Amino acid sequence: MKPPRFDYHAPRTVDEAVALLARYGGDAKPLAGGQSLVPLLNFRLARPAALIDLNRIPALAGIRETDGHVYFGAMTRQRAVEFSPIVARKLPLLTEATRWVGHLPIRSRGTIGGSIAHADPSAEYPAVLAALDGTVVARGPKGERELSAGALFETYLTTTLEPDELLTEIRLPVMRDGAGWAFEEFARRHGDFAIVGVAAAAWREDGRWSARLAIAGAGPVPVRLHGAEEIIARDGVGAAAVETAAARAADLVRPDSDLHASADYRRNLARVLTGRALRNAIARVK
Amino acid sequence: MTEPVTVRLTVNGVAREGRCAPRKLLVDFVREDLALTGTHVGCEHGICGACTILVNGEAARSCLMLAVQADGAELTTVEGLMTDGALHPLQEAFREHHGLQCGFCTPGMLLTALDLLRVQPEPSEDDIRAGLSAVLCRCTGYHGIIKAVQAAAPRLR
Numbered sequence: 436m437k438p439p440r441f442d443y444h445a446p447r448t449v450d451e452a453v454a455l456l457a458r459y460g461g462d463a464k465p466l467a468g469g470q471s472l473v474p475l476l477n478f479r480l481a482r483p484a485a486l487i488d489l490n491r492i493p494a495l496a497g498i499r500e501t502d503g504h505v506y507f508g509a510m511t512r513q514r515a516v517e518f519s520p521i522v523a524r525k526l527p528l529l530t531e532a533t534r535w536v537g538h539l540p541i542r543s544r545g546t547i548g549g550s551i552a553h554a555d556p557s558a559e560y561p562a563v564l565a566a567l568d569g570t571v572v573a574r575g576p577k578g579e580r581e582l583s584a585g586a587l588f589e590t591y592l593t594t595t596l597e598p599d600e601l602l603t604e605i606r607l608p609v610m611r612d613g614a615g616w617a618f619e620e621f622a623r624r625h626g627d628f629a630i631v632g633v634a635a636a637a638w639r640e641d642g643r644w645s646a647r648l649a650i651a652g653a654g655p656v657p658v659r660l661h662g663a664e665e666i667i668a669r670d671g672v673g674a675a676a677v678e679t680a681a682a683r684a685a686d687l688v689r690p691d692s693d694l695h696a697s698a699d700y701r702r703n704l705a706r707v708l709t710g711r712a713l714r715n716a717i718a719r720v721k
Numbered sequence: 722m723t724e725p726v727t728v729r730l731t732v733n734g735v736a737r738e739g740r741c742a743p744r745k746l747l748v749d750f751v752r753e754d755l756a757l758t759g760t761h762v763g764c765e766h767g768i769c770g771a772c773t774i775l776v777n778g779e780a781a782r783s784c785l786m787l788a789v790q791a792d793g794a795e796l797t798t799v800e801g802l803m804t805d806g807a808l809h810p811l812q813e814a815f816r817e818h819h820g821l822q823c824g825f826c827t828p829g830m831l832l833t834a835l836d837l838l839r840v841q842p843e844p845s846e847d848d849i850r851a852g853l854s855a856v857l858c859r860c861t862g863y864h865g866i867i868k869a870v871q872a873a874a875p876r877l878r
Binding site: 437438439440441442443445469470473474476477478486488490514518537538539540541543544624625626 | 723726742743744745746749765766767770773776779780781782784785786787789790833836837840851852854855
């Protein structure tokens with residue numbers, strides 16, 4: 436159980452990394468925090484010809500806020516996200532979601548960009564990206580493009596990134612002042628990937644309610660629950676409206692059965708956790 | 722490049738150097754090349770936490786890093802916890818409270834708990850349970866481990 440042989444490259448710049456990816460024409464894997472890729476190498480489920488280690492590219496890490504957005508270098512560690520005062524103030528949903536990502540020793544190494552590019556539909560960050568209308572920046576030999584969650588996630592563990600494109604940045608619009616938030620998740624063991632997880636934000640403006648909801652683990656990609664959000668916008672946040680929105684969430688998802696949970700069970704969790712996330716988010720609205 | 726690489730790093734305050742293939746895992750480098758066998762290899766996919774060490778002061782799975790990635794880093798392994806022949810207060814607490822049976826998970830437990838107590842110097846029992854869920858003990862010895870970390874917390878503040 437050791438990694439197979441590979442060429443190892445540790446470029447210092449994004450341009451170098453992209454050039455290396457292009458040179459290997461799809462046979463190279465970018466190595467971010469390694470918390471998913473290295474297990475795949477240890478089990479030899481992945482046998483890339485080369486690893487392009489991104490950990491020596493200083494320009495890829497860091498958190499900055501400007502013009503109503505928070506920008507994350509793709510190599511920003513999940514631990515840095517967890518303890519960032521900017522994130523706590525401007526994106527408290529992300530802070531809360533981060534505590535569900537693995538364990539602290541995993542978050543020491545794991546990165547925000549790696550988690551999103553890995554595209555596990557049960558992961559927390561892809562759902563937050565979808566809930567908050569965030570985007571990612573991909574850089575390839577022909578330049579940069581910006582993609583929404585909907586444009587990025589294709590299916591299980593698969594994105595629309597080209598083999599010679601590197602995810603370099605995550606952009607999240609800051610949450611509104613006074614907005615409430617919650618990340619609710621069910622996993623069999625603390626720190627495991629979610630069976631189902633729900634990211635929620637809610638706020639009130641001029642007496643009208645709005646909600647943002649996205650779900651992880653209920654299909655091949657994270658799902659934005661627009662239909663449930665519409666119920667909150669229309670009917671407000673009374674107990675009946677929240678229950679209707681939660682039931683709608685269960686109708687909006689098309690989960691698959693696997694050895695962790697049946698599709699029916701996941702659909703039930705979609706209802707229960709959407710209701711819980713909505714109630715907790717609403718309770719935090721100022 | 723698949724040729725051997727030179728890895729220079731500081732382990733428990735001592736400058737060390739070794740040469741290995743880029744595919745060598747950090748945990749195997751520490752055990753085989755540096756002959757520090759206190760760090761244990763369990764599942765080799767980041768679940769069991771036995772191989773947890775401190776990398777630049779933060780707990781990390783050494784089975785999920787390549788040795789070459791630790792070039793220039795500062796590591797702390799279980800061998801680095803004692804000072805002048807005296808057990809670290811956390812180790813003392815593990816001894817007092819029966820925080821180990823077979824000892825396989827203990828190095829990972831200790832370094833995970835150390836990092837936890839730095840981040841949360843006054844953890845609740847739930848905080849400790851959540852934090853230590855990062856390491857698996859198959860002797861079912863969690864009760865003593867939790868008590869040990871609770872006892873060590875005030876001594877480390």
